[in-house]
Structure formats: structure tokens, C-alpha cells
Amino acid sequence: MGVHHGLAQLVGGRTGIPHGLANALILPHAIRFNSDAVPSELRRLGQALGDADDPAGAVDRLLVRLGLPTRLSDCGVTDEDVDAVVRLSQSSPGVQANPKPVSEKDARAILEAAW
Numbered sequence: 001m002g003v004h005h006g007l008a009q010l011v012g013g014r015t016g017i018p019h020g021l022a023n024a025l026i027l028p029h030a031i032r033f034n035s036d037a038v039p040s041e042l043r044r045l046g047q048a049l050g051d052a053d054d055p056a057g058a059v060d061r062l063l064v065r066l067g068l069p070t071r072l073s074d075c076g077v078t079d080e081d082v083d084a085v086v087r088l089s090q091s092s093p094g095v096q097a098n099p100k101p102v103s104e105k106d107a108r109a110i111l112e113a114a115w
Contacts, residue, residue: 003102004030006094007111010085017075024063025072029113031056037100072115082111 007030008022031042035056046055049062063070072082089095089107096102102110 002094002096002098003033003107003110006092006096006098007085007089007107009094010088010092011072011077011081011111014081014084015075015077017072017077021068021075022072024059024068025070025075026110026114028056028059028063029110031059032113033102033106033110034099072111077115079115082108082115085111 004023004026008019008026011017011022011026012019031045035042042055043052046052046058049055049058051058051061060070069075086104086108089102089104095107
């Protein structure tokens with residue numbers, strides 16, 4: 001899941017939110033983005049979380065069960081932060097290592113879904 005880790009590094013570096021929290025908030029949206037690229041891996045993840053048919057939803061529900069924020073905006077991330085991270089996304093090794101290519105438009109869609 002290169003894109004979620006790469007974007008989380010950029011978000012955390014810009015805003016100071018903890019890296020693990022940024023990962024958790026972006027992960028379900030990265031799962032949805034990558035669902036057609038690595039379906040068997042995501043199915044296994046979903047099985048581990050109790051929902052093989054909806055691994056992204058399983059992560060969303062886990063955030064709620066743990067009492068964590070569910071949106072980047074809940075953590076003080078602004079739309080200006082999203083814009084800056086989108087601009088930086090193409091130089092991120094994590095984003096570049098994603099199982100399928102990630103354009104700036106894709107990075108924006110993932111971040112806006114998490115925002």
C-alpha cells in the first residue's frame with residue numbers, strides 16, 4: 001500500500017499529526033483506490049479484520065471502535081495542507097512504489113476522501 005504510507009509521511013511532515021494516525025486515516029481510501037490492482041491481498045486483509053468483502057469498510061469500522069478520529073480534518077489538516085501534499089506526492093518514493101500508478105489527481109481524490 002505504497003500510496004497510503006507515502007501520503008501519510010507527507011501529511012505528517014507538513015502538519016505534525018502522528019504518522020500512525022495519518023496512516024490509519026488514509027488507509028481505507030488507499031484500499032479502495034488499489035482494490036482492482038491487488039484484490040487477493042486486500043481480501044486477505046479483509047479476512048483478518050473480519051470482512052473479506054469490504055476491507056476498507058473494516059478499517060473504517062476499526063477506527064470507530066478504537067475511538068480514533070475518522071477524518072484528516074478532525075486532526076487539523078486543512079485544504080491548503082491537502083493541496084501541498086498533492087503537489088509533493090509525485091516525488092514520494094512510497095507513492096511511486098504503489099501497486100498501480102498514482103497521479104496527482106488520484107492523490108487528491110484519496111486525500112479528499114480522507115479529509
